[in-house]
Amino acid sequence: xxxxxxxxxxxxxxxxxxxxxxxxxxxxxxxxxxxxxxxxxxxxxxxxxxxxxxxxxxxxxxxxxxxxxxxxxxxxxxxxxxxxxxxxxxxxxxxxxxxxxxxxxxxxxxxxxxxxxxxxxxxxxxxxxxxxxxxxxxxxxxxxxxxxxxxxxxxxxxxxxxxxxxxxxxxxxxxxxxxxxxxxxxxxxxxxxxxxxxxxxxxxxxxxxxxxxxxxxxxxxxxxxxxxxxxxxxxxxxxxxxxxxxxxxxxxxxxxxxxxxxxxxxxxxxxxxxxxxxxxxxxxxxxxxxxxxxxxxxxxxxxxxxxxx
Amino acid sequence: xxxxxxxxxxxxxxxxxxxxxxxxxxxxxxxxxxxxxxxxxxxxxxxxxxxxxxxxxxxxxxxxxxxxxxxxxxxxxxxxxxxxxxxxxxxxxxxxxxxxxxxxxxxxxxxxxxxxxxxxxxxxxxxxxxxxxxxxxxxxxxxxxxxxxxxxxxxxxxxxxxxxxxxxxxxxxxxxxxxxxxxxxxxxxxxxxxxxxxxxxxxxxxxxxxxxxxxxxxxxxxxxxxxxxxxxxxxxxxxxxxxxxxxxxxxxxxxxxxxxxxxxxxxxxxxxxxxxxxxxxxxxxxxxxxxxxxxxxxxxxxxxxxxxxxxxxxxxxxxxxxxxxxxxxxxxxxxxxxxxxxxxxxxxxxxxxxxxxxxxxxxxxxxxxxxxxxxxxxxxxxxxxxxxxxxxxxxxxxxxxxxxxxxxxxxxxxxxxxxxxx
Numbered sequence: 001x002x003x004x005x006x007x008x009x010x011x012x013x014x015x016x017x018x019x020x021x022x023x024x025x026x027x028x029x030x031x032x033x034x035x036x037x038x039x040x041x042x043x044x045x046x047x048x049x050x051x052x053x054x055x056x057x058x059x060x061x062x063x064x065x066x067x068x069x070x071x072x073x074x075x076x077x078x079x080x081x082x083x084x085x086x087x088x089x090x091x092x093x094x095x096x097x098x099x100x101x102x103x104x105x106x107x108x109x110x111x112x113x114x115x116x117x118x119x120x121x122x123x124x125x126x127x128x129x130x131x132x133x134x135x136x137x138x139x140x141x142x143x144x145x146x147x148x149x150x151x152x153x154x155x156x157x158x159x160x161x162x163x164x165x166x167x168x169x170x171x172x173x174x175x176x177x178x179x180x181x182x183x184x185x186x187x188x189x190x191x192x193x194x195x196x197x198x199x200x201x202x203x204x205x206x207x208x209x210x211x212x213x214x215x216x217x218x219x220x221x222x223x224x225x226x227x228x229x230x231x232x233x234x235x236x237x238x239x240x241x242x243x244x245x246x247x248x249x250x251x252x253x254x255x256x257x258x259x260x261x262x263x264x265x266x267x268x269x270x271x272x273x274x275x276x277x278x279x280x281x282x283x284x285x286x287x288x289x290x291x292x293x294x295x296x297x298x299x300x301x302x303x304x305x306x307x308x309x
Numbered sequence: 310x311x312x313x314x315x316x317x318x319x320x321x322x323x324x325x326x327x328x329x330x331x332x333x334x335x336x337x338x339x340x341x342x343x344x345x346x347x348x349x350x351x352x353x354x355x356x357x358x359x360x361x362x363x364x365x366x367x368x369x370x371x372x373x374x375x376x377x378x379x380x381x382x383x384x385x386x387x388x389x390x391x392x393x394x395x396x397x398x399x400x401x402x403x404x405x406x407x408x409x410x411x412x413x414x415x416x417x418x419x420x421x422x423x424x425x426x427x428x429x430x431x432x433x434x435x436x437x438x439x440x441x442x443x444x445x446x447x448x449x450x451x452x453x454x455x456x457x458x459x460x461x462x463x464x465x466x467x468x469x470x471x472x473x474x475x476x477x478x479x480x481x482x483x484x485x486x487x488x489x490x491x492x493x494x495x496x497x498x499x500x501x502x503x504x505x506x507x508x509x510x511x512x513x514x515x516x517x518x519x520x521x522x523x524x525x526x527x528x529x530x531x532x533x534x535x536x537x538x539x540x541x542x543x544x545x546x547x548x549x550x551x552x553x554x555x556x557x558x559x560x561x562x563x564x565x566x567x568x569x570x571x572x573x574x575x576x577x578x579x580x581x582x583x584x585x586x587x588x589x590x591x592x593x594x595x596x597x598x599x600x601x602x603x604x605x606x607x608x609x610x611x612x613x614x615x616x617x618x619x620x621x622x623x624x625x626x627x628x629x630x631x632x633x634x635x636x637x638x639x640x641x642x643x644x645x646x647x648x649x650x651x652x653x654x655x656x657x658x659x660x661x662x663x664x665x666x667x668x669x670x671x672x673x674x675x676x677x678x679x680x681x682x683x684x685x686x687x688x689x690x691x692x693x694x695x696x697x698x699x700x701x702x703x704x705x706x707x708x709x710x711x712x713x714x715x716x717x718x719x720x721x722x723x724x725x726x727x728x729x730x731x
Contacts, residue, residue, distance in 0.1 A: 050569055080563055080566070080570075086323060089319075089326070097319045098567075098571070
């Protein structure tokens, strides 16, 4: 349905997006997961037709976005990361304008406005000027503007960044509802748990490239059976590095001042040896955690960095 | 077309919700022109309340009072004859000044003896006592000069003026008349101008008063109409600036980018914004026109007015598009627009008549669209010009507008495509 082929974008010497390809199937929620600066927003800007790629093609039902931008964009709904609203207008007036821009008229437009307001829970405040809204309400309206014309594909660019937990839950519920209604969703985020809970398939991005792609289970399999052990304390990275390298069948994934992540190698024996080594080394630790295989451990395996970075 | 209307309508609603900036800009030409008109074109004349204590119970004392109480002088002086209480009333601040006509004033003039009028001023009344003093000085000079020039016939007339004798025969009257004639003829070239001035002031009192009132009112409106077109042209450019800068406001708010993410091309967004700017300028022009219409008492060539206005709106939108296209950023554009418009307004004669400007300014004035707009409206409003008369203004404004609109459109489009509206 939505096909991206060898997409690239450079800013000077920096490859913001470096030859990525993926397909989004009709009706699925596809996640682009990566840290800040991974190239997610640049990718979305190209997918929404705002930014012209240096290379590559974007096809929607085999129609090239570059060749027929208006025809393709008519099928898309875009929800930018930052709220983009007319604050002097009410929520209803905002929806009326954006709905009209997508060709909705008369009663069809009115029905769409009412349905969308209800969907994002803003019916009661529909006539108030947007400038009187809370941050969470603005985010919900921002989402609503991308849904008013019931697009076949919604592009969501980190819609939950910088909002309170309650508003975040609310927005995630709306996204689930949208996906449930059969709309295809492309969702970018740097929150692991959002990607895990929302997405049918996930592409992990870093430095403009897709490092891994697949369903959550597929990605976890790629991560292997290895648990990761994270230790925190008052120690030098080099000290930990020396201790871990002495233990067979375990692998140091990352080490920094006061924090280290180690893979157990997928065997119980490795975990036991590791723990014995750590406690025997008399390292000044104040925390230790053992995690099962996850997207984070996969990202760590692939990049040597944690996704939180 | 429907999308275009939708976008313009949205912007007009937004402008209507926050109209303060626009109203301030529109109030500027009205206030400015009104202040200038009132300062230079009319208003009520300050009146001097003059007390006169006449100690001379003879002809010239009475004549002096009569002169100051005449209808012509009545516009400036409110004269009250007082007795000895005059001085205390001045001290109480009751009047602007007290003019004291001394005892034997007539006798002194007629006999050529020195005499003096005294004026006691009330400084609390600002400029009014000064007016009284200046007028009294003029009268004193006239009387002094007159008494010297007419010495000979005055001597002949003295017994009849100072005494009670009316025993004048035809020959005596004839002799005195001839003496007056000779005296006037001898100093005719010096005296004739003031004599002529006096005679011209002796027009029928009511007609003269009405005429002067009409001239005062018309003066205000004439100056208003002289100042108003130039300031209005300047204000219209500011209106266009306010409207066009909305494209950068939207860019910063992210709504411009969002429109381009929708099924709208950057070109259409720009056309919509230009149409919005033109709409706001047109609405503003209608408001300013109504004000000008009230002030103008002569018929105006409506076709000429409409065509000139459309050409001006084109220039307004084109200029704003070029400035914001070149600036790229909202703040930078606003600063550039302020400086450029102020320079073009000054050099184009929007604030001051171009005729009074230095030669270099007059030379560069025609490069300013403000010049052509101002000249066109002044000709239509003040000189009864027709469309044919203002065609140069229409042509230049249209050309400037089209060129700048194309240039500005290209620059803005480049910014939109490069930056994705952000």
